[in-house]
Amino acid sequence: MARYIFFRLLQAIPVLLGTTLLIYFMVFAMPGDPILALFGDKTPTPAQLEALREQYHLNEPFIMQYLRFLGGIFVGDLGTTYSGQPVISVLQSTFPVTLRLALIALILETVFGIGLGLLSGLRKGGASDNIILAFSLLLISLPIFVIAFVLQYLLTFQTSIFRPTVGEGAPWGDLILPGIVLATASVAQIIRLTRTSVIETMGQDFVRTAYGKGLSRGRVIPVHILRNSLIPVVTYIGTDLGVMMVGATVTEGIFNVPGVGRTLFQAIKQSEGPTVVSFVTVMVLLYLILNLLIDLLYAVLDPRIRYVK
Amino acid sequence: MSNNEYTPGPGHYVAPLEETPLAAVDAVNVDEKPSNLWRDAWQDLRGRISFWISSVLILLIVIVAIFPQLFSSVDPTKCDLQFSNQGPSEGHILGYTKLGCDVYSRIIHGTGTSVSVGLIVTVLVFGLGVIFGAIAGFYGGWVDSVLSRVGDIFFSIPYILAAIVVMSQFKAEDRNVWVISLAIGLFAWPSTARVLRAEIIRVKQADYITSAKSIGLSNFKILMRHVLPNSIAPVIVITTLSLAGAIVAEATLSYLGVGLPSTIMSWGNDIGAAQDNLRNSPMTLIYPSIALSITVLAFIMLGEAVRDALDPKARARR
Numbered sequence: 171m172a173r174y175i176f177f178r179l180l181q182a183i184p185v186l187l188g189t190t191l192l193i194y195f196m197v198f199a200m201p202g203d204p205i206l207a208l209f210g211d212k213t214p215t216p217a218q219l220e221a222l223r224e225q226y227h228l229n230e231p232f233i234m235q236y237l238r239f240l241g242g243i244f245v246g247d248l249g250t251t252y253s254g255q256p257v258i259s260v261l262q263s264t265f266p267v268t269l270r271l272a273l274i275a276l277i278l279e280t281v282f283g284i285g286l287g288l289l290s291g292l293r294k295g296g297a298s299d300n301i302i303l304a305f306s307l308l309l310i311s312l313p314i315f316v317i318a319f320v321l322q323y324l325l326t327f328q329t330s331i332f333r334p335t336v337g338e339g340a341p342w343g344d345l346i347l348p349g350i351v352l353a354t355a356s357v358a359q360i361i362r363l364t365r366t367s368v369i370e371t372m373g374q375d376f377v378r379t380a381y382g383k384g385l386s387r388g389r390v391i392p393v394h395i396l397r398n399s400l401i402p403v404v405t406y407i408g409t410d411l412g413v414m415m416v417g418a419t420v421t422e423g424i425f426n427v428p429g430v431g432r433t434l435f436q437a438i439k440q441s442e443g444p445t446v447v448s449f450v451t452v453m454v455l456l457y458l459i460l461n462l463l464i465d466l467l468y469a470v471l472d473p474r475i476r477y478v479k
Numbered sequence: 480m481s482n483n484e485y486t487p488g489p490g491h492y493v494a495p496l497e498e499t500p501l502a503a504v505d506a507v508n509v510d511e512k513p514s515n516l517w518r519d520a521w522q523d524l525r526g527r528i529s530f531w532i533s534s535v536l537i538l539l540i541v542i543v544a545i546f547p548q549l550f551s552s553v554d555p556t557k558c559d560l561q562f563s564n565q566g567p568s569e570g571h572i573l574g575y576t577k578l579g580c581d582v583y584s585r586i587i588h589g590t591g592t593s594v595s596v597g598l599i600v601t602v603l604v605f606g607l608g609v610i611f612g613a614i615a616g617f618y619g620g621w622v623d624s625v626l627s628r629v630g631d632i633f634f635s636i637p638y639i640l641a642a643i644v645v646m647s648q649f650k651a652e653d654r655n656v657w658v659i660s661l662a663i664g665l666f667a668w669p670s671t672a673r674v675l676r677a678e679i680i681r682v683k684q685a686d687y688i689t690s691a692k693s694i695g696l697s698n699f700k701i702l703m704r705h706v707l708p709n710s711i712a713p714v715i716v717i718t719t720l721s722l723a724g725a726i727v728a729e730a731t732l733s734y735l736g737v738g739l740p741s742t743i744m745s746w747g748n749d750i751g752a753a754q755d756n757l758r759n760s761p762m763t764l765i766y767p768s769i770a771l772s773i774t775v776l777a778f779i780m781l782g783e784a785v786r787d788a789l790d791p792k793a794r795a796r797r
Contacts, residue, residue, distance in 0.1 A: 188632035196645055307783075311776035313727045315734050315750065316768040319757055327758045412637030420731065424754070438643060438735050446647045450640050458635055 174469050182462050187240075189454055194236045197447050248452060251437070251445045260433060261452065267340045268418055268429035274342075274349030275414065276407070279357040284403065286357075287364025288396060294369055302365075306358035314417050318351045318424045335426035348425040355417040356410045363406050367399035374398075401472060408464035415453045516712060516789065523788040530788075533780035540774055543587060544594040553584040555744055566762075573766050576749065577756055582763055586770045589744040593726045593774055596660050600725035603664030605718050608671025609707075612714075615672065616679030617702050627676070634669035639728050641666040646737040654740055663728045667721060674717050678710035685709075712789045719782035723775045730771050746771045 214222075223229045230238075242248060248257035290302040309317075325347060326334035332347040371377060372395060380390045421427065423435030430449065437445040524530045543550055553571065558580035566574045573582040615626040645662040646654065682688070683706060691701045732738035733747025741748055746767040753764035 184628060185631050185635050188628070189635045192632055192636070193641075193644060196641075197648060307776070307779065311723075311779055312772050313730055313768075313775070315731065316772060319750075319754065319761075319764055319768070323757055323761050327761075412640075415637055416639045416731070420735070423735075434643075435735065438647060438737050441647065441736075443647050447644055450644050453640060454636050457637065 171469070175466060178462065178465055178469075182458065186455070186458055189458065190240060190243075190451060191236060193447065193451055193454065194239065195232070197443075198232045198235070243455075249444070249448050251442070251448070257445075257448045257452065261430065264428060264430045264433055267345075267427060268422070268431060270340070270342065271345050271349055271352060271418065271422070271427055271429060272414060274345055275352035275417075278349060278353035279360055280403075280407070282353070283357045283360025284364050284396075284400070287361040287403075288368055288391075288399075290361065291365040291368030291372070291399075292391070292395075294365075299365075302361060306361045309354055309358035312354070314351065314355050315420050315424065317354050318348075318421055321347065321351055322424065336428070340428055345427065348421045348427050351425075352414065352417050352421045355413055359406065359410070360403060363403050364399060367402050368395060371395050371399045404464075404468060408461050408468075411457055411460050415457060520712075520785070520788040524784060527784050527788070529780050530784040533777045533784065536773065536777035537781060540590060540777060541594060544591040547588045547591060551581075551584040551587040553581045555580060555584040555588040557581075566760075574760070574762060576763050577752060577760075582749075582766050585744055585749055586746070586767055589746045589749065589767065590770070590774075592656060592739065592743060592745045593729060593771070595656050596663070596729040597722045597726045597778070599657065599660035600664040600667065600728075601718055601722045603660065604668045604671055604721050604725075605714070607664070607668035608718075609675060609711075609714065611668065612672035612675030613679060613702060613707060616676035616710075617683065617698075617706060619680075623676075626672075630669040630672050633666055634673070636666055638663060638666035639731055642728060642732055643735070643737050646732055651740040654738070655743065656739070659729055659732060659738055660725070663725055663732075667724070667728075671714060671717055671721070675710060675714050678713055679706055682706055682710045716782060716786040716789060719785055720779065723778035723782065726771070726775055726778070 220229075239249070246258055248261070250256050251260060286302050286306075290299045293299045322334060325331045333344055336344040336348065377390065377394050380394045385394075415431075418429065418431035419434050419438075420431070422429045422431035423439075426432065430453070434446065434449040434453070437449060558576070558578045560579045562571075562575040562579040563577055565579075568574070571581050571583065573586070576582055576585065611626050611630060615623040615630075642659070642662040645665070646659065649658060688701060688705055691705050696704070729738060729745070730747035730750070733745045734751040736751060738747055739745045741752070749767040750764055750771070753760070753767075757764055
C-alpha cells in the first residue's frame with residue numbers, strides 16, 4: 171500500500187507541473203494586454219503601465235513568471251485579485267460555502283442516482299426502467315443553467331417554496347435548491363452507471379448461488395448485488411468533480427451563493443482576466459488533489475488496484 | 480476365454496457413426512456476405528425508434544442551420560425597443576426579447592452557430608484524438624509514454640474551465656465561432672485519444688495483424704489498413720457524444736459572457752441576456768433553452784443509439 175501511495179504521488183507531480191505550466195503558457199501566448207485591459211476605456215500613461223507591469227512581474231520572461239507563481243503556491247500565495255485582495259483570503263471565506271454546496275449535491279446525487287439506478291437495473295425492461303431511462307436522457311440533455319433557471323422560476327418566483335437567492339452567511343436551508351441544481355448535472359450519469367453495473371452483477375454466478383441457497387431478495391440485493399455494483403460509481407464521482415466545478419460556477423452565479431464559483435463567475439462577467447486565471451488554476455489544482463485522494467481511497471476499497479504495477 | 484475381442488461393457492453406449500456427407504461441408508454459400516460489425520450495427524440501428532427520431536431531428540436542425548431564411552422572414556438583428564419583452568403577436572409567434580428583437584427569428588438564426596461550433600469541435604477532437612491515440616497506441620514505448628503524459632495534462636483541466644481561460648484572453652470583438660471551437664476542442668480531445676489508444680493496444684495483438692506483418696506490410700500500412708478500421712468503432716461513439724458536449728460548452732461559455740459576442744446569434748447569448756427578466760418574461764429565456772435542449776437531446780440520442788448498436792454487450796443490457 172505504501173508503495174502504491176508513493177508511486178501514485180510521484181505520478182501526480184508531472185501532471186501538476188504540466189497543468190499549471192499549460193495554463194500559464196496559454197495566458198502568456200494569447201493576444202491582449204491584461205494591464206491595458208485593467209484600465210478599460212481610459213488610456214494610462216507609459217509610466218503607470220511600467221509600474222504595474224513591475225508590480226505584477228509582467229516584464230519578466232515567461233519561465234520566471236511561472237516559477238514565481240509555482241513558488242508562491244508552496245507558501246500559500248496565489249496572487250491577488252484585481253480588487254487587491256489576496257486570492258488565498260478570498261478562498262478562505264468562499265471555500266467553506268462551496269464545500270457545503272458540493273456536499274449537498276453529492277449526497278443528493280448519490281442517494282437518488284444509486285437508488286433510481288438500482289431500481290431501474292432490477293426491473294430491466296419494465297415500465298419503471300423505461301421511465302427512469304427517459305428521465306435520465308432528459309436530464310443529460312438539459313444544460314445546467316437551463317435547469318437552474320427553470321427551477322428558480324418555478325420554485326421561487328411562482329411558488330415561493332425556496333428563496334430565489336442565498337441569504338447572508340449561506341445557511342444550509344438556502345443551499346438546498348442550488349444543491350439540487352448542481353446534483354442534476356451528474357445524477358443521470360450515476361443512474362445509468364448504477365443500472366449497467368447492477369445488470370452485469372445480476373448475471374454473475376455468485377448472485378445465482380446466493381438465491382440458490384435460499385437467501386431472500388432483501389439480503390441478496392443490498393449485500394450481493396449493490397455492493398459489487400458500486401465500484402464504477404465510486405470512480406465516476408472522481409471524474410465528476412470537474413463537471414461539478416463548472417456546475418458550481420454557473421449555479422453559484424445564478425443563485426448568488428457566496429462561494430468560489432460565484433467569485434469566478436463575477437470575475438468572468440467583469441472581464442478580470444488574471445483573476446479568472448487564478449481561480450481556474452485553483453480549481454484545477456483542487457480537482458487534481460481530490461482525484462488523487464479518490465484514487466488512494468479507491469485502492470483502500472479495492473485491493474486489486476494496489477497490485478497493478 | 481477364446482474371445483479376446485473387445486466388447487463394450489454394460490452402460491457404455493457408443494453412438495453409431497454417421498458420416499457427414501462431404502457435400503454438406505462444402506456447401507458454404509459464397510454469395511452470402513460475411514458478417515461485419517458495421518452491417519450488424521446498421522441492422523440493429525434500423526430497428527431503433529430512438530435512432531429514427533434523432534436522425535429526423537438532426538436533419539431538421541441541419542436544414543434550419545443552413546437555410547434559416549426558409550423558416551423565418553423576420554430579420555433577427557432588427558430590434559425595436561418599443562416592443563421590449565412583449566408577448567407573441569402576429570408574425571412574431573414567440574414574442575420579443577428585452578431589446579425588442581424577434582425571439583423566434585433569433586432562435587432560428589442561432590441554430591447555425593450551435594451546429595457549426597459542434598461540427599468544428601468534433602472534427603478537431605476527432606482529428607487530434609485519432610492522431611495522438613493512434614500513434615501512442617500503435618507505436619508504444621517511449622512515444623506512448625510521452626503522448627499519454629501530454630494527454631493526461633490536457634485531460635486534467637476540465638475543458639470548459641480551460642476554455643474560460645482561453646476565451647477570457649480575447650477581446651469580445653476578436654471572438655468568433657472558430658476561436659471558441661478551437662478553445663473547446665483543444666482540451667476536449669484526450670478522452671478520444673485514450674479510448675482509441677486502449678482499443679488499438681487490444682487490436683494490435685490479433686492474429687491478422689501478425690499475418691499482415693509476416694507478409695511484409697509496412698507499419699504505416701498495417702496501421703491504416705488493418706488496425707485503425709478495426710478499432711475506430713468506440714471512437715465514432717465518443718465523437719457523436721462529444722458533439723452534444725461541444726454545443727453545451729458553447730452555450731455555457733456564451734451564457735457566462737466569455738463566449739461569442741452579442742453580435743453573433745447564439746442561444747447561450749440569448750439565455751444570458753434574458754436572465755435578468757426571468758421573473759417577468761420567463762418565456763424569452765425558456766424558448767432558446769428549449770431549442771438548445773432539443774438539439775443536445777437529438778445528438779445524445781443518436782450517439783447512444785450508435786453506441787448500443789456497435790456494442791454487442793450493450794444490446795444484451797436492453
